[in-house]
Amino acid sequence: MLCGALLLDTTCAFSAEFPLPPAGSNMVGQLRVVLARHQDTLLDIARHYDVGYNEIRAANPGVDPWLPGAGTRVLVPTEYVLPPKPWQGIIINIPARRLFYFPADQKVVYTFPVGIFRPNWPDPVGSTKIIAKVKNPTWTVPKNIQEEHAKAGEPIPAFFPAGPDNPMGELALETGWSQIFIHGTNKPWGVGMRVSHGCFHVYPENEVQLFKMVKVGTPVRTIDQPYVVGSNGNGNLYLQSFEPVEVYHKGGNNQQRAVDAITAFSSSQHQGWTINWQRVINLVQKPNTVPVAININTPDLQTVADQLSAQSYDFAPYGDNANTATPPPAPVTIGNTPKS
Template structure:
């Protein structure tokens, strides 16, 4: 599986990032009809490296690093160990405008109106019992150096754990909102910085979206009030690049227990049906699809080549016939 991913990618670091962690991942949009941006990178770990530090350096969250590197010790990879830096992405399906947050990726995409680029950032999202919302909204306000007014429910939770909170936390290093917040139309939900870097890329918040502080600083400077925000929860993303079809799979987020094989099968087929332009023109290698779904490593993998569609054959019929090997 890894060889297929790496063979399709250049391993140039300079093309993706400039001066370390103060720079977000900024990538040119692909040609019309294509959906993939960025490149997978492979580095050799140094003695002091951890996945948390490497994620911070390359604009990735902790879960992304874990998923892309199964079997590698997250806290002591070991000198010389090859570590995958998963900085290649299938863009979310749908309009490339405003902000798109995909919960299953722990990732935010921002498509500015005046540039043919996409900015993408790692996120911390709502933990079990405090899930982040799904739907369409907008940025309704922006605040620099915000104070935090913990809701009564959160104060009660902390008090029960022996960690009482004040009614207001002023701006500063102890403020969990970080240096900036952007309020969403969903009441009580924010995009904001954080005083706990380790929470980026995990389910750790009370529903809000946490960012590295240098990332939220950049996003805050670019994004105007009124920007559309679309929040999705799509673990399976299909995309086209240079005539091939790719699948990027993540572990589904489900507060009701781990999804079954049947649930995943249905989710994959539903994701493919949303891309009728792909499903109607491609011969899927369903053995590879099954491997990608099982791996859930977030790495885009080629799963299909163009084909001639039989006259009169529907997309749904083609998908249903070919999908059986996933079960």
């Protein structure tokens, strides 16, 4: 997470930047547990650690997102299986609702959560590039989007000027796909949800960071992989599971997709693992967005989480005024016509 005023030097509380893993590994980051206070929400904690709503909810079943409660152990899913190579430019795994950016000539990866398209507005799966960078975009709302909102009893203006109330945010990266941008949002609590009409929404402070780093011409690749498999070099095999986006494979067998992903990765590593297939089935039936060891004789996720030392979470809540397109200040330490 990059905090602070737009395009100015900032103080960072947490940055989703990781060195590329060594040979034989395709995982970065680590899980953590924080202790919620009475004033915290899961959304605050998620945003501070560059995690989306879908991830923090799935990793903490049964925890109230608005009132987790003082002393509640919150699992923060900040460990990631990287997308398939080549690791170049921007890669967005749509079911994961997560963007990975691999800068050229640097051995690092940045990763940020994204809001994706709502039903009936699917994004293309394939490759394109960034064709423009736009500061303070305006948005002329396409007629079909106006009609959709009117039919739902939620009419919207035909035009949004630049500013904190613009659904396009204050910065936008235009892709080569017609009307599809990677941009900030005036509703950052929707990051990690299915909220857009085709664009990819990121936290405003993450868009500041991306906008600084990403150049016109940067390749962009979108993938549909609800089941990603990896190894972190400790000898175990991990499955990270997400809710499938059915529009891409209606009627498909999700369990078979997971099996195929496991088989393909094992083959690519020239290594065989004895798999706990019941755990795989459980992860397919109830995706939790967290990399879980799936070879036999490994602890389940609950056991792993219980063994993690809880950290204090000493950051002020973002507050209602943070739900705009303007990047918030750093948390105080106590301890074409675009679619939107």
